[in-house]
Amino acid sequence: MTEAVETRGPRAPWWFWLVAALSAAWNAFGAYDYTMTQLKGDAYLQAAGMRPDQIAYFHSMPTWTTAVWALGVWGAVAGSGLLFARSRWALHAFTASLAGLVLSLVYTHLMSKGGEIMGQTGVIMNAVILAGCLIFVWYAARVTKQGLLR
Known part of the structure; x- marks a missing residue:
């Protein structure tokens, strides 16, 4: 008789789940902000305290900046979900999210x-x-x- 071999890796400690939950909460706000900005537009931006010149700047941004913002937001949300799934792909999703943010910051500041x-x-x-x-x-x-992560 053979014994079953455990292929799932070590059991995740409590702090792993805590960080995964914090990641999900943090990135859920980013997803909410992105979604509300896309759906409610100026009304949401005004309610968030943006001035008219800031809203005008926001509207003048090229389309590719919205795409990299989406990559940043949804990559982070995916990373959080993949942490909960204990998937090694969480690292790739968080890295894609970081790339989206960096490209967005390059446009904004440079x-x-x-x-x-x-x-x-x-x-x-x-x-x-x-x-x-x-x-x-x-x-x-x-x-x-x-x-x-496996």
Whole structure:
């Protein structure tokens, strides 16, 4: 008689599930913001406290910036789901999300006057989002090396 071989890897500790839940909550807000911006437009942006010049800047952005924003948002949401599934593809999804964010930041701060128009609050918000993205990429790489993702 042969014994079944466990191929699922080590059991995930409680902190793994905590970080996965925090990731899902963090990225759910990004998905909400993206969706509301796309569906409600100016009304949502005004309710979020954006000034008319900021909304005008937002509308003047090229289509590709919306595409990379979508990549950033939905890549992060996918990464969170893949963490819950304990899939090694979480690292790839978070990396794609980071790439989308970086391309968006390049446009905002290097190719346009977005940083100036959005002001200090926008710069701080971008820094916080970038830090979150970097943390999730780092975390997914770490737990992949530990064998928690398969």
